[in-house]
Amino acid sequence: MKQLRSIVIFTIIFIMFLLPINTILAADIDTTDYNPDNITTNSPSVILMDAKTGKILYSKNAFEQRFPASTTKLMTAILTLENCKLDDVATVSHNSIFSIPVGYSHASLQENEELTIEQLLNVLLIPSANDAAIVLAEHIAGSVENFAEMMNNKATELGCLNTHFINPNGVHAEDHYSTAYDLAIIGRYAMKFDDIMRIAKVSQYTLPKTNEYDREDRIFNTTNGLVNKNSEYYYQYATGLKTGYTDKSGYCIVTTAEKDGVELLAVVLGSESIEDRYNDCTKLFDYGFDNYSYQSLISARKVVDTIEINGATRETKSLNVISKSEISALVKNDVNIDNIEPTIEINQNLSAPISQDAVVGKISYEIDGENYSTDLIAETSVEESKLETIIFRAFLIFLILYLLVIILKKLNKPKNNKKSYFLSENKRTKKSKKSKAKKGGRYKFNQIHDYL
Numbered sequence: 001m002k003q004l005r006s007i008v009i010f011t012i013i014f015i016m017f018l019l020p021i022n023t024i025l026a027a028d029i030d031t032t033d034y035n036p037d038n039i040t041t042n043s044p045s046v047i048l049m050d051a052k053t054g055k056i057l058y059s060k061n062a063f064e065q066r067f068p069a070s071t072t073k074l075m076t077a078i079l080t081l082e083n084c085k086l087d088d089v090a091t092v093s094h095n096s097i098f099s100i101p102v103g104y105s106h107a108s109l110q111e112n113e114e115l116t117i118e119q120l121l122n123v124l125l126i127p128s129a130n131d132a133a134i135v136l137a138e139h140i141a142g143s144v145e146n147f148a149e150m151m152n153n154k155a156t157e158l159g160c161l162n163t164h165f166i167n168p169n170g171v172h173a174e175d176h177y178s179t180a181y182d183l184a185i186i187g188r189y190a191m192k193f194d195d196i197m198r199i200a201k202v203s204q205y206t207l208p209k210t211n212e213y214d215r216e217d218r219i220f221n222t223t224n225g226l227v228n229k230n231s232e233y234y235y236q237y238a239t240g241l242k243t244g245y246t247d248k249s250g251y252c253i254v255t256t257a258e259k260d261g262v263e264l265l266a267v268v269l270g271s272e273s274i275e276d277r278y279n280d281c282t283k284l285f286d287y288g289f290d291n292y293s294y295q296s297l298i299s300a301r302k303v304v305d306t307i308e309i310n311g312a313t314r315e316t317k318s319l320n321v322i323s324k325s326e327i328s329a330l331v332k333n334d335v336n337i338d339n340i341e342p343t344i345e346i347n348q349n350l351s352a353p354i355s356q357d358a359v360v361g362k363i364s365y366e367i368d369g370e371n372y373s374t375d376l377i378a379e380t381s382v383e384e385s386k387l388e389t390i391i392f393r394a395f396l397i398f399l400i401l402y403l404l405v406i407i408l409k410k411l412n413k414p415k416n417n418k419k420s421y422f423l424s425e426n427k428r429t430k431k432s433k434k435s436k437a438k439k440g441g442r443y444k445f446n447q448i449h450d451y452l
Contacts, residue, residue, distance in 0.1 A: 069244030072170035200240030
């Protein structure tokens with residue numbers, strides 16, 4: 001029976017290792033549509049997310065596999081900044097120019113042209129140059145195939161559930177896909193890079209003269225109408241990020257906006273028209289800004305509880321436990337946060353000494369399925385009581401001595417018993433002999449007496 005149980009457990013563990021990581025992660029995420037206020041969007045796959053926390057405010061088919069087109073270039077930009085310096089120089093290869101299919105955007109790069117990483121990132125993100133993506137991929141990984149492997153590893157690391165990259169630019173391939181949710185995860189990570197956010201806001205960029213191109217007529221406009229003030233789709237709060245389009249993918253975008261300290265991220269995939277793409281973004285951003293705001297659940301260094309610490313001096317044993325950082329959450333404007341009760345966890349077996357600001361617990365809030373938390377720390381230092389320490393040490397010494405005495409007694413006891421045993425045996429032997437001698441003499445005397 002035990003062997004059968006072991007075989008079953010081993011089989012389950014083995015199957016878990018065989019399952020793709022994304023499959024395991026998916027079990028923890030609710031993939032159903034989320035539309036609390038019945039918003040209507042035209043694009044087939046959409047998500048609106050709080051850029052700071054990742055909280056989903058709206059979703060429609062957000063976990064549906066689709067072609068990402070040039071939104072792919074966000075991952076290329078991420079890996080570029082993680083592996084290169086802006087002033088590094090890359091050389092344009094023959095493959096980076098002639099591998100781009102007809103009809104796809106490019107930056108008119110020249111074979112053997114030398115460009116800085118910053119220049120390549122500008123033409124990658126602003127006019128969505130596909131040749132620049134190949135140059136960066138080959139510079140970083142040596143080949144498109146090696147770079148695609150890096151992209152997929154990074155996607156898994158970030159927590160993407162259904163993404164697979166074949167190339168660094170989004171040129172259509174049947175096995176090159178992602179989801180609105182995964183692209184939102186990638187977009188949120190891209191927002192951590194100041195250089196990406198800086199470039200993504202630029203409306204126009206000009207490539208300078210280089211060793212292979214002696215003119216400054218390579219002038220490029222952004223493909224993102226939301227950040228272009230001259231576009232009919234301009235949105236004053238938009239801050240980026242990346243558009244995409246192919247015949248198979250439809251119109252796509254990963255975009256961000258900020259208003260009154262609220263940062264939102266929207267992903268729209270598969271729109272039938274450029275109007276639908278931008279109108280959905282505007283509608284989602286307006287909905288988020290009009291209905292949500294950041295509210296403080298607890299301020300930094302606020303007293304949460306007062307506890308007694310064992311082994312502390314009389315003056316410091318009463319400790320105020322305070323919040324380490326402020327907790328704020330993006331919640332609907334009609335939510336009364338005063339009615340939200342926190343969960344407070346104090347570490348077990350706390351004892352002196354405790355240094356000021358040492359972590360002693362955790363406080364967390366649960367709102368709409370999202371968890372917001374911060375550490376609880378000691379407001380002041382807690383000193384160890386010297387008197388109690390002396391008493392404790394004296395007790396330990398006494399206990400150790402007492403135990404040593406008991407051990408020594410036990411070690412000596414068997415020897416004493418053994419000695420007394422032999423002594424008693426000798427005594428018994430002598431006594432027995434004496435008894436026999438007396439008995440024997442009396443017997444002989446009686447025999448002689450009878451004879452006479």
